[in-house]
Amino acid sequence: MQIDILTLFPQGLEAFLTQSILGKAQQKKLIRINLCNLRNFAVPNGRQATDKRKTVDGRPYGGGIGMILRPDIVVGAIESVREKEKSRKKKKTETLPQITNPYVILLDPKGNIFNQKKAERLAKKDWLILVCGHYEGVDARVENFVDETVSIGDYILAGGEAAALVLVDAITRLLPGVLAKTGAKEIESFQEPLLEYPQYTKPANFRGLKVPEVLLTGNQREIIKWRKREALRLTRSQRPDLFEKLKRIRKD
Numbered sequence: 001m002q003i004d005i006l007t008l009f010p011q012g013l014e015a016f017l018t019q020s021i022l023g024k025a026q027q028k029k030l031i032r033i034n035l036c037n038l039r040n041f042a043v044p045n046g047r048q049a050t051d052k053r054k055t056v057d058g059r060p061y062g063g064g065i066g067m068i069l070r071p072d073i074v075v076g077a078i079e080s081v082r083e084k085e086k087s088r089k090k091k092k093t094e095t096l097p098q099i100t101n102p103y104v105i106l107l108d109p110k111g112n113i114f115n116q117k118k119a120e121r122l123a124k125k126d127w128l129i130l131v132c133g134h135y136e137g138v139d140a141r142v143e144n145f146v147d148e149t150v151s152i153g154d155y156i157l158a159g160g161e162a163a164a165l166v167l168v169d170a171i172t173r174l175l176p177g178v179l180a181k182t183g184a185k186e187i188e189s190f191q192e193p194l195l196e197y198p199q200y201t202k203p204a205n206f207r208g209l210k211v212p213e214v215l216l217t218g219n220q221r222e223i224i225k226w227r228k229r230e231a232l233r234l235t236r237s238q239r240p241d242l243f244e245k246l247k248r249i250r251k252d
Helices: 011-017 020-027 071-091 116-122 140-145 161-172 220-238 240-251
Strands: 002-007 032-037 103-113 127-132 148-151
Touching (some): 002 161, 032 071, 127 161, 148 161
Parallel strands (some): 002 127, 103 148
């Protein structure tokens, strides 16, 4: 898989993308993650014919606060990434499979909510382009050049970079060969609508807080039962919406 992230702040993402599971997946060449700086596509701001300064945004038509990312900047970046990939295909020097058309996602609070099912669907794509909005958002015409608009929750962020990292992390761990233990993806939370059971490690007694005895017995049957009960308890307490969804699924 290949993921291209279009952002105004590539340097802010580099450290996260090279660590832990994401870093190892790239080292194994299971995924290629590229950062594209939207500022590389900046245009003259047009204030004066002699003004050499360039810009990526503009004030909203009709008035309002803040600045809006220009459509020519964003679409130009999308098209540039496409052309760069075509050039790479001609050279055929990379070890990752050759890919064809990208699936373009605009990260925006107005988009469809991201969840595990969406992560699983996107993990089947060969190539994703993630467009990170910033300032007061992206010109609405950009939506005509993307395949989907995605949000990670009902709240506002300064930009789409944090959302992009969420998508990349959730998707990468689903790729074959990324997680070390076979079946690790299947036993994690949200494969069905349940929160994960509580996890414990050493020491067994920390300031009087003890690990549940059943986890120390080695009896896997009882451990599985305990974990299932705890997952149900936590889901009912913390996420009643998921608990109701689970009841409907099991009823069907």
